[in-house]
Amino acid sequence: MLSFIIEFWAFLRARKKFWLLPIIVMMALFGGLLVLSQGSAVAPFIYTIF
Amino acid sequence: MRILGLSAFYHDSAAALIVDGRVVAAAQEERFTRIKHDAEYPENAIAYCLSEAGLRLSDVDHVAFYDKPFLKFERLLETYLTFAPRGFKSFQMALPIWLKEKLFQKDHLRKKLQSMAPDFDWQSRLLFAEHHLSHAASAFYPSPFDDAAVLTMDGVGEWAxxxxAIGNGAELNIDKEIHFPHSLGLLYSAFTYYTGFKVNSGEYKVMGLAPYGEPVFAQKILDHLIDLKQDGSFRLDQSYFDYCVGLTMTNSRFDDLFGAARRNPESLLEQRDMDLAASIQAVCEEVVLRLTRSLAKESGSPNLCLAGGVALNCVANGKVSRDGAFENIWIQPAAGDAGGALGAALAAYHTFLGHERRVEGADAMAGSYLGPSYPQAEIETQLTEAGATYSVLSEAEIIEAVAEALAEGDSVGWFQGRMEFGPRALGGRSILGDPRSPTMQRDLNIKVKYRESFRPFAPSxxxxxxSDWFEISCDSPYMLLVADVKAARRWRMTEAEQSLFGIEKLNIVRSEIPAVTHIDGSAxxxxxHADTNPSYHALLTAFQARTGCPVLINTSFNIRGEPIVCTPTDAFRCFMGTELDMLAIGNCLLRKSEHDPAMRADYREQFLLD
Known part of the structure; x- marks a missing residue:
């Protein structure tokens, strides 16, 4: 996980997208709950653009 | 230096191996797992590529992945922010899969690779190329050009x-991009969806249906859906589409614009559907032509390389080729995401690591015969285990027997040498037939392929x-250019035939080779080529000696919804599950008449309709 955080920080620096950080932190908190409450994650989309 | 390229996790997973810049092996995962467009980690394709080169994973210097997950995540977040609060449902569904899996793709890849090679040093060996750089690299580096302009178009990668791009020697630099949600591929897919076909596989059907219609909606598309500039750049009016915020491609405003809801996939095709197909095809061609013309002016290069899913639109490619803005055109045979595996490996070798590139006359794809082949002993073992009755003949005898059967109107499964990389069967895993027969198109579609009767077949x-048979002045080894059948070999339609509409025209005998002549006279x-596929070349020569015709119908060796056959066992199952008359695998020749009818097994239910 630590290497992931380091790499993601490097990515935000390279892309100059620090403004995404608060959104990502909030997402990680609430999204974590969402993930923990689900059994499996399945891409629901008609075209896998996300 | 050995580099393994991978594409995975969205659709069409694949692996490709290059050794010192030379393409050694490449294959799609779907061929091994028998799951069409399989998106899983391509462990079978990796195992095959390594075995082809006699290597272990630990012998590989780098593994290159075909896109950048963080960049894609950035697009996801910014897109949802742009459209918020709309799109919450879609966001809610996308978030878990990202937080659980996709954001950690590097870690996932590392674990998978480590399970094959426990001491694999992933930190230094795992590289990532941007999606469109992978496409551009797959188009430029294997091309026969020292320098070229490169155009890549698809649904979407990360943002692009x-x-x-401009390629020169070992250098490849992307200089312009159009970003999501403005996408020619997604516009085409929106019409694929709206005309009742499956997105990401039905695009071929829309292209095949287009000549039956008239482009009566083209102006409406240009007026409302796409703002197309003179240089080919464009923007889509998102108020007609749903793919940014919802779970479908188009919305009710799109329905209102065209005066009806989406066609039910189960309902019959009507003239309106054909007109819609003709219209989006015409718009697609106009966009591609404007892009290539402006690219020719800006780059000054006489050479063009194409890749990305839109580059599989061979009708548009044919128009670009005839347009003359570029003297030479080369299209990556695996233009879709599977080819990204090869592109990522080549980008790593040349662009990231700076290795020299050598162009040696022909392209570096070896006819795209980059998949597995099977030695004669293995073929016989598999056929015997499957209960097949076969004769073992010399190669010359096989060719004569197949040519004879084809000339008599039989349909033949042709399984020779290495499997093709990319979506096309090119004479390695093909079903062949006599193109002179006026009933062959319908018969093959209905009795062998089990698909819609309007679907055209391609000629080899x-x-x-x-150039004696088609209006073509360049090579088209990968079946990615459409050209007209020579006027002298086409037959004028009678007045009665001309008055027919749409699908009624299907039965008109249009040329000396009606089974491969589409409704508009194209093919x-x-x-x-004898140097890339000598046995198929010899078969065509033998067929010509009997019939005077050096052309055969060539369609992929599979039934509707099934990946192209990979092994002799797959081929025998397809042979027994369809009305194919003969099967030639290596030196083995099988005739349907020599098999007990009780062995015939319909296996259509195993594959979802595409």
Missing amino acids: TTST VLAEQA RVQTV
Whole structure:
């Protein structure tokens, strides 16, 4: 996980997208709950653009 | 230096191996797992590529992945922010899969690779190339050009949906991009969806249906859906589409614009559907032509390389080729995401690591015969285990027997040498037939392929005689250019025939080779070359000796919804599950008449309709 955080920080620096950080932190908190409450994650989309 | 390229986790997973810049092996995962467009980690394809080169994973210097997950995540977040609060449902569904899996793709890849090679040093060996750089690299580096302009177009990668690049020697630089949600691929897919076909596989059907219609909606598309500039750049009016915020491609405003809801996939095709197909095809061609013309002016290069899913639109490619803005055009045979595996490996070798590139006359794809082949002993073992009755003949005898059967109107499964990389069967895993037969198109579609009768078949022609039969002046080894059948070989329609509409025209005998002549007199040509596929070339020569015709119908060896056959066992199952008359695998020849009818097994239910 630590290497992931380091790499993601490097990515935000390279892309100059620090403004995404608060959104990502909030997402990680609430999204974590969402993930923990689900059994499996399945891409629901008609075209896998996300 | 050995580099393994991978594409995975969205659709069409694949692996490709290059050794010192030379393409050694490449294959799609779907061929091994028998799951069409399989998106899983391509462990079978990796195992095959390594075995082809006699290597272990630990012998590989780098593994290159075909896109950048963080960049894609950035697009996801910014897109949802742009459209918020709309799109919450879609966001809610996308978030878990990202937080659980996709954001950690590097870690996932590392674990998978480590399970194959426990001491694999992933930190230094795992590289990532941007999606469109992978496409551009797959188009430029294997091409026969020292320098070229490169155009890549698809649904979407990370942000880019269309990009232009300049390639020179080992250098490849992307200089312009059009970003999501403005996408020619997604516009085409929106119409694929709206006309009742499956997105990401039905695009071929829309292209095949287009000549039955008139482009009566083209102006409406240009007026409302796409703002197309003179240089080919464009923007889509998102108020007609749903793919940014919802779970479908189009919305009710799109329905209102065209005066009806989406066609039910189960309902019959009507003239309106054909007109819609003709319209989006016309718009797609106009966009591609404007892009290539402006790219020719800006780059000054006489050479064009194409890749990305839109580059599989061979009708548009044919128009670009005839347009003359570029003197030479080369299209990556695995233009879709599977080819990204090869592109990522080549980008790593040349762009990231700076290795020299050598161009040696022909392209570096070896006819795209980059998949597995099976030695004669293995073929016999598999056929015997499957209960097949076969004769073992010399190669010359096989060719004579197959040519004879084809000339008599039989349909033949042709399984020889290495499997093709990319979506097309090119004479390695093909179903062949006599193109002179006026009933062959319908028969093959209904009795062998189990698909819609309007679907056209493509011709393979001896390269030396291609220009005697088709209006084509260049090679088309990968079946990615559409050209007209020579006017002298086409037959004028009678007044009664001309008055027919749409699908009624299907039964008109249009040329000397009606089974491969589409309704508009065109054909998706494959030129067959003795240096890349000598046995298929010899078969066409033998067929010509009997019939005077150096052309054969060539369609992929599978039924509707099934990946192209990979092994002799797959081929035998397809042979027994369809009305194919003969099967030639290596030196083994099988005739349906020599098999107990009780062995025939319909296996259509195993594959979802595409």
